[in-house]
Amino acid sequence: MAAFTELVVASLQPVLERLFVEPVVQRLQQISDGIENSNYLVVVSAQGLRGRIISGLPDLAGLQCSAGPVPLIVTIVEMLDRSQLDPIVKHVALMANAGLPVPGMFADELGESVFTHAGKPLMVVPMLEGRVLQADEVQPGHCRAAGSFLGALHSLTLDLGEQDRVERGFSWTLQALDRCQAWVEPEHGVELKRIHARLSAVVSDLEALPMSWTHGDLFIDNALFRGDEQATSAQPPVQLSGIIDFYRSGPDSAALDLAIAANDWCWDGTQLLPDRIAALFDGYESHRSLTTEEKALWPELLGFAAARFYAARMLSLHTASYQRQAADADPSAASVLKDPSAMLLRMTTALFPD
Numbered sequence: 055m056a057a058f059t060e061l062v063v064a065s066l067q068p069v070l071e072r073l074f075v076e077p078v079v080q081r082l083q084q085i086s087d088g089i090e091n092s093n094y095l096v097v098v099s100a101q102g103l104r105g106r107i108i109s110g111l112p113d114l115a116g117l118q119c120s121a122g123p124v125p126l127i128v129t130i131v132e133m134l135d136r137s138q139l140d141p142i143v144k145h146v147a148l149m150a151n152a153g154l155p156v157p158g159m160f161a162d163e164l165g166e167s168v169f170t171h172a173g174k175p176l177m178v179v180p181m182l183e184g185r186v187l188q189a190d191e192v193q194p195g196h197c198r199a200a201g202s203f204l205g206a207l208h209s210l211t212l213d214l215g216e217q218d219r220v221e222r223g224f225s226w227t228l229q230a231l232d233r234c235q236a237w238v239e240p241e242h243g244v245e246l247k248r249i250h251a252r253l254s255a256v257v258s259d260l261e262a263l264p265m266s267w268t269h270g271d272l273f274i275d276n277a278l279f280r281g282d283e284q285a286t287s288a289q290p291p292v293q294l295s296g297i298i299d300f301y302r303s304g305p306d307s308a309a310l311d312l313a314i315a316a317n318d319w320c321w322d323g324t325q326l327l328p329d330r331i332a333a334l335f336d337g338y339e340s341h342r343s344l345t346t347e348e349k350a351l352w353p354e355l356l357g358f359a360a361a362r363f364y365a366a367r368m369l370s371l372h373t374a375s376y377q378r379q380a381a382d383a384d385p386s387a388a389s390v391l392k393d394p395s396a397m398l399l400r401m402t403t404a405l406f407p408d
């Protein structure tokens with residue numbers, strides 16, 4: 055379970071008619087992964103496109119509907135309103151037009167790509183080939199691909215000018231960590247205070263680091279890979295098909311975005327693996343060199359990156375979040391509540407390694 059808002063063919067049909075000529079839905083199915091939005095796999099046959107596809111992937115950008123049914127991902131955006139979504143859509147289009155590996159989106163004849171369903175924004179995105187990796191399948195080559203994507207995104211968007219940072223910026227994280235004291239087990243209260251003090255001491259240094267547009271949530275489950283021709287089914291797929299889930303993206307410190315990725319792609323359960331970190335940096339720096347300051351503050355960036363997700367997971371767990379409500383209403387939906395303690399270990403390991 056991870057579709058918080060129901061979608062049926064009858065309510066999707068008017069949107070599809072703005073995008074396709076004579077669309078017929080062949081299949082509509084909830085996607086169970088994901089914890090923030092409602093996602094559906096929809097297969098449509100049509101006589102052609104009414105609008106266009108804005109995609110960074112040549113196969114998708116040139117997609118014609120005449121060759122057969124087209125698989126789509128329909129996302130109902132749960133936590134952003136139209137004004138918050140518009141800059142994200144604009145930047146995903148920027149990435150697509152620059153050839154970054156993003157599925158992009160379908161737009162109608164007027165260029166509109168955000169529709170409305172149940173009072174929430176709805177987007178229709180081409181479905182990528184391939185699949186998400188399991189954590190134990192990740193190899194340095196995958197980390198290099200993730201780093202390369204972030205390096206390309208950041209170098210494309212370093213000249214943002216004055217822009218407000220994403221909602222879950224450094225100050226949000228520190229305030230949210232404070233709130234977590236109310237829920238943390240007694241044995242971790244002191245540890246959390248120590249982490250808070252350490253992060254507070256460096257926040258102005260971190261705020262001075264270069265900003266760019268960031269993905270904000272480039273975990274392993276937000277990239278799809280496909281196999282190459284010679285691969286056997288026992289091998290994990292190696293070719294990056296594309297990066298998804300830009301609903302947390304926005305202006306932020308570029309190196310923090312890299313640290314968010316490092317904490318997931320390079321973590322083996324107890325530590326960051328040097329060969330994966332090296333590959334992540336190598337991919338990143340093929341597009342943009344980290345500054346001396348960013349390198350010097352790397353442990354604190356890792357700590358803040360983990361703190362952001364620790365606090366977000368704690369808030370989902372302990373407040374009347376829509377994830378909490380979904381899990382309470384249906385115990386089989388409990389996977390929408392992620393474990394904060396895994397992020398606590400990452401914070402301590404980064405900030406107090408001895």
Ligand SMILES: Nc1ncnc2c1ncn2[C@@H]1O[C@H](COP(=O)(O)OP(=O)(O)O)[C@@H](O)[C@H]1O
Binds near residue numbers: 093
């Ligand atoms: N464009 C896409 N192509 C293929 N699969 C996708 C695409 N977008 C989403 N998915 C699938 O849907 C799942 C949930 O998507 P995601 O955007 O991460 O949801 P959430 O924002 O709720 O976490 C992904 O893990 C992936 O399996």
Ligand SMILES: N[C@@H](CCOP(=O)(O)O)C(=O)O
Binds near residue numbers: 087276299367392
């Ligand atoms: N990656 C975040 C939560 C967001 O999950 P996603 O399903 O949208 O990638 C976490 O792990 O806490």
